[in-house]
Amino acid sequence: MDGKTLKLAKMDAPLAIRWSRTLPKAAKVTTVTVSKDTAGRYFVSLLCDDTVSPKPETANKVGIDLGLTHFAILSTGEKIAAPNTFRKNEAKLAKLQRRLAKKQKGSANRRKAKLKVARLHTRITDARKDFLHTLSTRLVNENQVIAVETLAVSNLQKNRCLSKSISDASWSEFVRQLAYKAKWCGRMLVGIDRGYPSSKRCSACGHTVAKMPLSVREWVCPECGSLHDRDVNAARNVLTAGLAGLVCTENVSPVLL
Template sequence: MTASHVKRAFKYRFYPTEELAFLSEVSSVPLQQCLRHSRTAFTGFFAKRAKYPHCKSRKESRKSAEYTTSGFRFRDGRPTLAKMSAPLDIVWSRPLPQGVGPSTVTVSQDSAGRWFVSPLCDDPSVRPLPASGNAVGIDVGLNHLLTLSTGEKIANPRHERKDRVRLARAQRNLAKKAKGSANPAKARREVARVHARIADRRHDLLRQLTTRLVRENQTLVIEDLTVRSMVKNHSLARAISDAAWHEFRSLLEYKAAWYGRVVVVVDRFFPSSRLCSTCGTLQERMPLHVRTWTRDCGTVHDRDVNAAKNLLAAGWAVTACGAGVRPQRSSPGGQSAMKQEASRREP
C-alpha cells in the first residue's frame, strides 16, 4: 500500500462568515443543544416514528435557546446565563421547589415580543393524591364548554369572540402598512399581542378546570373527538378552535398521570347523545339543534347531561369489568358470524 492510499484525519478550524457571525455572540451550549435536538429528530425519522425534520426560520419561528447546567448558574434566586455579566431581571410566576436545582433553562421569545425563562426540574410536591371513589363523565360542547354527569354546566367564555373587534382592527392596520419599512413589523406584533391575550386567558381557564377535575375525581371519562376533521366545518371551525378541546384533553391526561388518576377515552362513534341513560333505548336521529328530548319511558333529557351520563356509564364498564366502549358495528347474525360457524364445522 502506497502512502497515497493511507487515510488521514485532518482538523479544520471553522471561521464564521458574515451570515453566521451571530452564532459567536452566544454560548456554545445552546448551539450544541440544537445539534442534539437535530439528532433526536433524525433518529425518529429513520425509525419511521416521525416526519422528516424541517429547519426553523430565524425570523418567523419562536426564538429559543436551551442551556444545560454548564451554561447557567443561579445566584440569589436569579439565573445568569453564559456570556452574560449580570443575572436576568425576571418576575417569577411561582417559586422553584425547595432544595431542587434545574437541569436545563430555556429562554424563549414569542411572536408578541415577550421573553420567558423556563427552568426544568423535578418537583417533589407532585405525587399521587389519595384514592377517591368519585367518577365523572365529561361532555365537551360549544354552548357550554363542559357538561358533567353530575348536571353541572361550565359556561364557554368565548375568549376569541370578546376580542374579535380588537383583532380585526389590528389586522386591518397591518394590511394597510407599506412593505419594506419597519411599520409592518410593529403592526404584526400588535396582532400577535391580541392573539397572545386570547390564548393566555384560554390556557388559564383550562388549567384551572383540569386541576379541579383531577383533584375531585378518581376516574374521568371523556370522548375521543377528531378535532382535525371537525374544524373542516367552516360554520363551526372558529368556535371549535376557540374551545380548545384537544388542549383540554392533553392537560387532563398529563395531570391525571401526575396525581394517579384514570382517564378513560370513549370511542368517537359511541352514541352518547342518542342513547337514553335511563332505559337504554337508542334514538335514530338527533340533530344538533335538538337540545332536549323525551323518551318513551317518560324521561326528559338534556342533550349534554344525558351524553355525560352515558359516557360515565361506559367508563364504569371499562374500569369495572374491562368491557370495551366501541359500539357494535355489525349484526351478531351477519356474514362474519356465518363464516366463523362454517370454519368451525370444517373438518
C-alpha cells in the first residue's frame, strides 16, 4: 500500500478501491481484511495503530430528548427530524419480498430476487448509519457536556404500535456512538435516570405536574405560567439534571459515565 492504491498477495494490479477516508500519516497498518456482504459488495478493512487527540474544550452544553416524530430535540430548541429510513422503503421492501417468495427454490431468478432484497436492506442500513454518525459526530464536536435520558428500549419495543418505529430509530446505537466518540474527544456524556420526570417538570420553576399524556404537546405551568413545548422542555430538564448530577451524582446513570 502506497497511500493511494492497495495490492494484495498474488495480484498483478492494485485493487479498484473507493476510499471512505484518508488514512492518518502516522497510522501503521497491521491487518488487512477483505469481506463481502449479502448484497455482493466487497470491503477492505484496515486495522491501524493510531491515537485520537482530544478536541479543544468548549463551553457549550446540550441536553437531548429522543423521540419518534423528531429523532432528537435539543435543549437549544432545535428539532432534528427522524430519517425513518425503514418506513420510507417499507412498501418497496414488501413488494420485493413477495416476489422472492414466489420464486422457485434453487433457481437463478430466486437468487436475483434475493440479491435485490439484500441490496435494499443494505441501502436502508447505510442511510441509517450515515444519519447517526453525522449527528453524533456533530454533537460531540460542538458540546463539552452531553446529557441524554437512558431508555429501556427493549421494554419500549413491546408496544406493538410503536415497536417498528422504535427499532427504525436506533436510539441505542446513537447513544453508543455518542459514548465512544465522547471518550475519544475528551467530552462528557451523562445519562439521566429513566424515572426522571423530564416531560412533567417545568424547566423554568421546577414545578412537576401529576400527569402528562402523550397527546399533550404544549402545556402551561400552573405555578409560574410558562408556556412549554413538551419536547424542548424535556430536553432542557435533561440538561439541568445532567449538570446537577455531575456535581452530586443525583439522577445520573452510571452506565454512560
